[in-house]
Amino acid sequence: MPEIAEIDPVRGRQPLFGRLAEQYRMSDKTGYVMVLPYVLHFLLFTAYPLIFAFVLVFCRWDIVTPMEFIGIRNIQRLFRDATFWTAVINTLRFLALHIPLQIVLSLLIAVILNGPIKFRSFFRGAFFLPFVISGAVVTILWQQLYSTDAGILNLILTRIGMQPVPWLTDPAWAIYSIAIMATWKNMGFYIVLFLAGLQNVPPELYEAASIDGANRYQQFWRITLPLLQPVMLLVVILSTIGGFSLFIEPFVMTGGGPAESTLSVVLYLYKQAFQFLRMGYAATIGFALAIMIFLVTFIQRRLLDTDQPA
Amino acid sequence: MRTLTKVLGYILLTIAALTFIYPFLWMASASLKPENEIGTLALVSENFSLRGYSAVFKQIPIARALFNSGLVSITSTASVLVLSSMVGYALARLRFVGRDSIFNLVLLTMMIPGQLLLIPLYILVVRLGWTDSYRALIIPAMVSNMGIIVFRQFFKALPQDLIDAARIDGCSDYRILFQIFWPLSKPVLITVGIITFIGSWNEVLWPLIVIRRWSMMTMPQMVTLFHVGGLAGAQVAAEMAAAMMLALPVVVAYLFFQRYFIESLALSGIKG
Numbered sequence: 325m326p327e328i329a330e331i332d333p334v335r336g337r338q339p340l341f342g343r344l345a346e347q348y349r350m351s352d353k354t355g356y357v358m359v360l361p362y363v364l365h366f367l368l369f370t371a372y373p374l375i376f377a378f379v380l381v382f383c384r385w386d387i388v389t390p391m392e393f394i395g396i397r398n399i400q401r402l403f404r405d406a407t408f409w410t411a412v413i414n415t416l417r418f419l420a421l422h423i424p425l426q427i428v429l430s431l432l433i434a435v436i437l438n439g440p441i442k443f444r445s446f447f448r449g450a451f452f453l454p455f456v457i458s459g460a461v462v463t464i465l466w467q468q469l470y471s472t473d474a475g476i477l478n479l480i481l482t483r484i485g486m487q488p489v490p491w492l493t494d495p496a497w498a499i500y501s502i503a504i505m506a507t508w509k510n511m512g513f514y515i516v517l518f519l520a521g522l523q524n525v526p527p528e529l530y531e532a533a534s535i536d537g538a539n540r541y542q543q544f545w546r547i548t549l550p551l552l553q554p555v556m557l558l559v560v561i562l563s564t565i566g567g568f569s570l571f572i573e574p575f576v577m578t579g580g581g582p583a584e585s586t587l588s589v590v591l592y593l594y595k596q597a598f599q600f601l602r603m604g605y606a607a608t609i610g611f612a613l614a615i616m617i618f619l620v621t622f623i624q625r626r627l628l629d630t631d632q633p634a
Numbered sequence: 635m636r637t638l639t640k641v642l643g644y645i646l647l648t649i650a651a652l653t654f655i656y657p658f659l660w661m662a663s664a665s666l667k668p669e670n671e672i673g674t675l676a677l678v679s680e681n682f683s684l685r686g687y688s689a690v691f692k693q694i695p696i697a698r699a700l701f702n703s704g705l706v707s708i709t710s711t712a713s714v715l716v717l718s719s720m721v722g723y724a725l726a727r728l729r730f731v732g733r734d735s736i737f738n739l740v741l742l743t744m745m746i747p748g749q750l751l752l753i754p755l756y757i758l759v760v761r762l763g764w765t766d767s768y769r770a771l772i773i774p775a776m777v778s779n780m781g782i783i784v785f786r787q788f789f790k791a792l793p794q795d796l797i798d799a800a801r802i803d804g805c806s807d808y809r810i811l812f813q814i815f816w817p818l819s820k821p822v823l824i825t826v827g828i829i830t831f832i833g834s835w836n837e838v839l840w841p842l843i844v845i846r847r848w849s850m851m852t853m854p855q856m857v858t859l860f861h862v863g864g865l866a867g868a869q870v871a872a873e874m875a876a877a878m879m880l881a882l883p884v885v886v887a888y889l890f891f892q893r894y895f896i897e898s899l900a901l902s903g904i905k906g
Contacts, residue, residue, distance in 0.1 A: 344731060351730035354807045358724035359736055361717050365777045370743055373754035380754065387760070433650060436643045449892045450651040453658065456888050456895055458836035460854040461881045464861050464873060465661045474673040476660065508654070516900040569749065572838050576862055590749055590839075597753055598843065607753045614750040 380607035434518035452512030686871030722785025
């Protein structure tokens, strides 16, 4: 393996360009050939679109007529666009139910599965099943289950003497119905993450705690939960990103309705681009979405850093 | 007390497992039932028939969509495995100027949310004249940043002696990668393969944007439009039959390779 020379012992430190040329001469040329397809793909399908998205933010364009430069009007419009903010608030309402429900239920099941349980891999496999299946299938199926008049969920509710629920037809319910479905679809995945986290807790800690007379509930609250904090954070970050990426669920189930109560940011972006042909504005929404995702992940990671002991 | 918690645990698990399995069984059953029996909880009916399935075949070119989905998922997965392992190998085992910059580029690119590039990518595909073609579905998905990172990490841990011995025998880096490293890399090949294949098979937003002709559609897109576009009419059985045809290949694969699926996809969350 050729060493890349830093300082030539005879000629001493060379100028930067000469050093680079020297290093290039010593480089493995096969390396360049091997990364070439990736670099070309990156330039065409990541770098170019990224720059183009940025240009589009300052333009009005319907693809058919020539592009028109309009300064920061798309950004101004975004801040005044009540429908866009409705979509953001819908996302927050979705997360307000989805995140706590997801954490409590998947942690509960993971804790049970982590105990001395028979058929563990059967249970784990059953919970994981919806996660591998296309969101299109899950939404089409759940739309049927959620049907107000003919759905089996309301059939079960009326059988046990409760009132039927207007799952997808009432603006007050619809986004939460979607949140319940999303929790169901992704729970197996989060159970597996929590199980991995639980298996990383050193058993000595529990032994020491029980010698000190801590019961199992105290052990859970004082040992398990604090040590699961990194997993918790991962769950929150991933489900937040998932919430901001909602598309197929409202697209199939409600079209964003009733009364825009399930309109998601991505569905709004899609409609602006492909129903109204506002490419510039749609790109602006794309940037806003990316910034929100970055901010949320950044804040959540910061929270973890300060809370972590030592 | 201990036994009580244990029994409670099993009851809870069983109820939960039923909540996860029953809807799929109900869907399978509804796809076979006559319309007037669909709104019931029973999973078996005396009047099962394949009418829902034949309605699907009559109204949409679903066989073509199955073929399209298979072709797109298999080619993009194969390409991701070859190209990402090549980059992973170069980044892990070769020395060249700019190597670290390229690795940083991979890490950075992974943080870009896909929705940000959606509109400009669509415009690029339109300009290249790729709409309504396999190129639009396959080429943008031919490389995977996550794949590169997983391969790089795995290849870094393989012993240098393997490479040295092969070089002495006159092997090129390509032969080292594909004939020595690949056979040792089955776990990562399976992981990256499953993540890519499932992602591609289930993808619906991108095809909805770049494909308009029914003959070029993939399964998730066609099944979604069959349902949303009202083509299925009010025939719930036909909608469930179409959804079954989309889910079944993955479910069958999942039943056989459950452990690989769970381990791979759990990793995708941690890495991605």
